[in-house]
Amino acid sequence: MPSIIHITHYTHTHTHTHPPYIKTQIHRKRERVLLLKKEMMMSSERQLHSFSSSTLTVLISVFLVLFIISQPPHHHHHHASAARIMETDNHDPFSDISNRVNLSVYYESLCPYCANFIVNHLVNIFQTDLINIVNLRLIPWGNTQIQPNDTWICQHGIDECKLDVTEACAINEWPQVETHFRFIYCVERLHLMNKHTQWQSCFASNGFDPKPLDNCYNNGLGYQLEKTYADETANLNPRHKFVPWVLVNNFPLQQDYQNFVGYICKAYRGGYKKPNACKSSTISTSLTINSSEAAPISTPQVTNP
Ligand SMILES: *[C@@H]1O[C@H](CO)[C@@H](O)[C@H](O)[C@H]1NC(C)=O
Ligand SMILES: *[C@@H]1O[C@H](CO)[C@@H](O)[C@H](O)[C@H]1NC(C)=O
Ligand SMILES: *[C@@H]1O[C@H](CO)[C@@H](O)[C@H](O)[C@H]1NC(C)=O
Secondary structure, eight states, rough: EEEEEOOGGGOOOOOTTTOOOEEEEHHHHHHHHHHHHHHHHHHHHHHHHHHHHHHEEEHHHHHHHHHHHHSSHHHHHHHHHHHHHHHHHOOOOOOOOOOOEEEEEOOTTTTTHHHHHHIIIITTTHHHGGGEEEEEEEEEEETOOOTTSSSSEEOHHHHHHHHHHHHHHHHHHSSSSSHHHHHHHHHHHHHHHTGGTTTTTTHHHHTTOOOHHHHHSSSSHHHHHHHHHHHHHHOOOOOOOSSSSEEEEEEEGGGGGGGHHHHHHHOOOOOOOOGGGSSHHHHHHTTTTTTTOOOOOOTTTTTOO
């Protein structure tokens, strides 16, 4: 049964194991002074660094000029082409991020299929070199609905609403995909073990500071982020039919979502080199996933707007 949440009840109720965040003014002041000192030290370090590096640059330039002058012309030419080849070899084939494939995952935090997808499948892009060619976006909203009276209905209850907001906060606070994915992966993994209520252990186990997320959750930012995700999800064309709903360059994979690696590799147009994860053996295994695994997901909550 869906739980119903009213916005006025939308407060932070995860009580256990929270360190005391509220510091005294004195503490804050001391912290600021310390920060200031640290900044000053860092800036003088930078000056020192830039001074010594510019000295070094001058010295190197002088040596280079002397060296080039002392070389016979044909030798010089030979050197230059060798250097060019070296440069091509060392060039990162995936450095052109404009060629990246957009992978968007619309999901909700406590749907078992979503958790399974994130923990057992999506994680592959970080365990291979695929992440070099992929722009991964996670959109934690899914089938949640906002009623006319501003009540949220989350398919898997109030905990799902809270964890969706928390994960939206993680994405916002740690914009690097490797970082927020680590947190979300941890929460979803706990959910697969029926332990989602222990989600706060994901801070310590990943060395994350809980404070930014706690602030985002409590100051309304998380709620705003979710409203944006709600709009984005509602405006999907075609509309999502279930979750997880996976798009590769805006193409909805529908029931074939577990084969996302194959779609990514096919969509990738960049560079002269395919990622290793796209080499035939890897793709063929991921493309022969038993189709009965990707069975349609029952979504009693999806209704027309
Ligand atoms: C909001 O509307 C839903 C039905 O759409 C109803 O179940 C719920 O009680 C309402 N909540 C409030 C606080 O009015
Ligand atoms: C990927 O998304 C970005 C915006 O986030 C967009 O500018 C780009 O054109 C998209 N790429 C493809 C191939 O759809
Ligand atoms: C696919 O899954 C079904 C049910 O889980 C099983 O009976 C069948 O043998 C599987 N097929 C393959 C090719 O693994």
